[in-house]
Amino acid sequence: MKMFKIPEATVSRLSVYSRFLSKLDKKGIITISSGEIAEGVGVGAAQVRKDLAYFGEFGTRGVGYNVKDLHQHILKILGLTTSWPVVVIGAGNLGTALCLYDGFRERGFNIVAMFDVDPLKIDKEIEGITVYSMEKLGDIIKEKEVKMGVIAVPAEYAQQIADLLVKNNICAILNFAPAVIKVPEEVQLRNVDLSVNLEILTFNIVNNVKNLY
Amino acid sequence: MKMFKIPEATVSRLSVYSRFLSKLDKKGIITISSGEIAEGVGVGAAQVRKDLAYFGEFGTRGVGYNVKDLHQHILKILGLTTSWPVVVIGAGNLGTALCLYDGFRERGFNIVAMFDVDPLKIDKEIEGITVYSMEKLGDIIKEKEVKMGVIAVPAEYAQQIADLLVKNNICAILNFAPAVIKVPEEVQLRNVDLSVNLEILTFNIVNNVKNLY
Numbered sequence: 001m002k003m004f005k006i007p008e009a010t011v012s013r014l015s016v017y018s019r020f021l022s023k024l025d026k027k028g029i030i031t032i033s034s035g036e037i038a039e040g041v042g043v044g045a046a047q048v049r050k051d052l053a054y055f056g057e058f059g060t061r062g063v064g065y066n067v068k069d070l071h072q073h074i075l076k077i078l079g080l081t082t083s084w085p086v087v088v089i090g091a092g093n094l095g096t097a098l099c100l101y102d103g104f105r106e107r108g109f110n111i112v113a114m115f116d117v118d119p120l121k122i123d124k125e126i127e128g129i130t131v132y133s134m135e136k137l138g139d140i141i142k143e144k145e146v147k148m149g150v151i152a153v154p155a156e157y158a159q160q161i162a163d164l165l166v167k168n169n170i171c172a173i174l175n176f177a178p179a180v181i182k183v184p185e186e187v188q189l190r191n192v193d194l195s196v197n198l199e200i201l202t203f204n205i206v207n208n209v210k211n212l213y
Numbered sequence: 214m215k216m217f218k219i220p221e222a223t224v225s226r227l228s229v230y231s232r233f234l235s236k237l238d239k240k241g242i243i244t245i246s247s248g249e250i251a252e253g254v255g256v257g258a259a260q261v262r263k264d265l266a267y268f269g270e271f272g273t274r275g276v277g278y279n280v281k282d283l284h285q286h287i288l289k290i291l292g293l294t295t296s297w298p299v300v301v302i303g304a305g306n307l308g309t310a311l312c313l314y315d316g317f318r319e320r321g322f323n324i325v326a327m328f329d330v331d332p333l334k335i336d337k338e339i340e341g342i343t344v345y346s347m348e349k350l351g352d353i354i355k356e357k358e359v360k361m362g363v364i365a366v367p368a369e370y371a372q373q374i375a376d377l378l379v380k381n382n383i384c385a386i387l388n389f390a391p392a393v394i395k396v397p398e399e400v401q402l403r404n405v406d407l408s409v410n411l412e413i414l415t416f417n418i419v420n421n422v423k424n425l426y
Contacts, residue, residue: 006420006422009222011413012409014416015406015409015413016406016409019391041393042395077416077419077420078416079412079418086411092310092313093306093307093310094314096310097305097306098407100305100306100307101307102368106408107408109411154315171418172414172415174411178315180233188417190413190414193229193316194311194317195314195322196228196229197405198322198361198387200221200225200228201387202291202361203290203291204385204401206290206292207219207292
């Protein structure tokens with residue numbers, strides 16, 4: 001199944017919708033309208049309907065969506081009906097914060113190992129996750145069938161870590177280092193530049209852009 | 214000056230372009246073509262031209278853009294020709310990682326104070342930044358003319374921290390807590406949900422979406 005035409009913004013919103021649906025489901029709510037989803041997550045109702053329409057018809061006119069079904073369907077679209085083992089490279093503050101981040105675990109991302117070059121950190125545990133030396137990277141990726149790697153090292157080391165992850169057959173990389181890195185076409189890459197978010201805020205302040213939330 | 218029609222994706226890319234131009238400028242490079250910018254940041258050349266065209270004509274046909282001028286112009290558009298004092302609420306691992314994050318300082322975001330409720334953290338310094346008790350929030354925002362606040366607390370406290378920031382006249386909030394928070398229309402808000410990034414990757418893996426980088 002190929003879905004080249006789904007905009008990334010839609011995928012982001014699906015992720016937000018599914019989190020909201022998960023909460024509703026836990027509260028025992030059975031059905032919901034697109035208007036209520038829109039209200040709950042702060043997106044327009046037309047946008048919600050358009051986003052969900054990419055994936056076929058879910059709702060019943062006048063009744064709305066079945067919360068459990070819609071939630072499951074979105075999780076499946078996002079690839080979240082299985083759990084994903086993840087390795088984090090860099091056991092500094094950011095790497096540690098990521099290990100503590102509830103948002104990952106809740107969504108099926110299990111950090112199975114951390115890696116660092118600092119001898120003081122190697123073989124220690126952070127939140128129950130062992131920090132290994134870089135030499136063990138290949139073995140652990142293979143053993144734990146890891147497909148995703150998170151880069152949380154200083155900018156100047158980001159490319160060499162990416163190269164190492166690629167060499168060890170990682171499918172997808174999330175890069176937190178403020179550096180442009182390159183990977184082969186077959187590897188998925190996302191750069192999370194934390195300051196871009198602040199810059200969108202300053203742009204909006206300086207240019208009087210209305211808040212979209 | 215109002216610019217309601219600039220897509221947020223364009224603003225994000227402007228941020229990326231300006232980082233690239235800053236590097237070129239430091240290397241003493243005088244002019245650059247849209248094709249070279251495109252190549253350098255991993256975006257299509259047509260996209261680069263389209264993004265820059267939102268803000269008028271910069272380039273000279275056949276010559277390209279003047280690196281220094283284009284860089285300065287983009288910084289101005291992004292509101293980055295002045296420095297922005299920022300407060301961080303939550304002095305845990307994430308808050309600490311943000312204080313250490315070079316990407317902020319480089320772009321003119323100065324974290325002037327951190328806040329926490331933990332008596333063991335209050336009045337200590339992290340990377341030269343003092344951690345204050347929440348009671349001091351209003352005074353420090355006023356004294357240091359802070360317009361931006363970063364929320365790096367557990368999800369369950371995010372809304373009450375947002376309310377406090379709003380009460381103390383913060384213009385813009387960057388929220389790292391995995392929680393939906395609400396603010397009045399006149400306050401800028403961005404939610405950084407770190408797991409959304411992983412979910413876009415799993416979506417791309419599961420649906421065989423081509424890597425866009």
